[in-house]
Amino acid sequence: MDIKIQKSQLHNHQKVQITGSKSESNRLLLLQALYPQVSISNVSNSDDSVLMRKALSSEEELIDIHHAGTAMRFLTAYFSIQKGRETIITGSPRMKERPIKILVDALSTLGAEITYLENDGFPPLKIIGKELTENKVTLAANVSSQYISALLLIASKFEKGLELTLEGKITSVPYINMTLSLLNSVGVETSFVENIITVKPNTTDIEPQTLTVESDWSSASYFYGLIALSDVGTEITIGSYKSESLQGDSVLADIYEKFGVTTTFLKESITLRKSSNIDINSIVELDLKNAPDIAQTIAVTAFGLGLECYMIGLHTLKIKETDRLVALKTELEKLGAEVIITDLSLHLKPSKTVNSNITIATYNDHRMAMAFAPLGLKVPIVIENADVVSKSYPQFWEDFKTIGFNLK
Known part of the structure; x- marks a missing residue:
């Protein structure tokens, strides 16, 4: 039209x-999937957030997120820790041209099992979920903050948590801080000192709570x-x-x-x-x-x-x-x-x-x-x-x- x-x-x-903010909504929807005690109000009604919510509730093997770049990155991380579940995640023709190698390499370093189904470095991906036991990874500091946030959002479910080192001058700091603040709001302990971000493993029950999206x-x-x-x-x-x-x-x-x-x-x-x-x-x-x-x-x-x-x-x-x-x-x-x-x-x-x-x-x-x-x-x-x-x-x-x- x-x-x-x-x-x-x-x-x-x-x-x-x-x-509500698409950025906040998609982060909280993923955290809600990990911690069902969390409720969310004023969730974004954007296509991206609708697709994110649908994907997180789906039990199908094939997940199609169309044009939703944030969902592609966050869900790649999410499905990598769903033990025993096999997932294929794909998207629109443009999504298949958008790089994801940096995130896949980082997840693989942490022990994830992810393979490319068409072109190396790009969706679609086949993910076999497993428990990630490694806890240290390094990324270039100027990469998209969505790669960094994808790792941080799932890190409290790692056996030893995560120590993420960013090499160089950090860009998109507000989006990283948004992710850490939302993790803190659900009870996950984090720190961000100089170029090292730490997320502690969650060892206690999350309190039931409702979070409102700005x-x-x-x-x-x-x-x-x-x-x-x-x-x-x-x-x-x-x-x-x-x-x-x-x-x-x-x-x-x-x-x-x-x-x-x-x-x-x-x-x-x-x-x-x-x-x-x-x-x-x-x-x-x-x-x-x-x-x-x-x-x-x-x-x-x-x-x-x-x-x-x-x-x-x-x-x-x-x-x-x-x-x-x-x-x-x-x-x-x-x-x-x-x-x-x-x-x-x-x-x-x-x-x-x-x-x-x-x-x-x-x-x-x-x-x-x-x-x-x-x-x-x-x-x-x-x-x-x-x-x-x-x-x-x-x-x-x-x-x-x-x-x-x-x-x-």
Whole structure:
């Protein structure tokens, strides 16, 4: 389904409730599978979390997680410790192109039995679950945090726990800290000192408890983009958020001050307000190594405002649902932008105009669809394969329509 966004005007002072964080939900769903005493509220209704929950409750040998990259990594670890169970885990054609060798090698070092069924280093995988008795492994510190989190989430079930050494400069620290915090919240003891992460084996019963998932900050980014592209005085309230967040993408509150957006934290929500216009000659420079998922939104915001923008720390974007750096360059240039990319950076030159009635390809990537949608405040635009948003934010288009977007 394609959606055409006619040039739109936001209704002011709207309130939108956003579903729970996909990142938190998927971690807690795996912990709940290991520790059934844990209950979860405000779980994400994203496709990825639905697939994660379905896979964890399935007794079938074949598990198909489609486009869900987080689920692929977390479930590879999970099924490796299901003693005596044989599992084949596969996904979409794009998933079969996304590397998983780093995680498989680490699990194999710990004693897991995993084989590749098609191409070495990539899904699908055949996993024979067993008890993992080794407890030390080393990873490069700049790998995707999902590889690291996958190991940490299952480590309390190892006979001796886990000592994970990270070599080099660590990236995506907020996501690692999120995982450790959630482990602590269910009663698992951990430590993170310099480059060594330790997870103790669980030797006591976990207390029955209910954990509430904070709403998704990545999803909040699209509303930050909307407010940045709006007139001074426009505001919107979104929930449920807290100032002490586990999510790395909560840096949005600081970053969007560069675009004239202020964030006010309320009891269970935040209000975003366009408080000022910004100097058109300013340059936005950011290192997003700890929050790469908001790069697409930021690039589109800067383009819509005619600003120059330079972002680094984007090396993980090449192995997402699509090569997001190439996709961003391609689609922004259709709109009239000048973009230079490397394997870890994006440089957007300032633009004075935005081409109208351009069709944006989404490449089966939910964030491409949602990041470009706020440009509908500037010009008519078409979003191709718009229902791809269900991967992380199924109510996205309904919410945009509610706040004033004219969709066809």
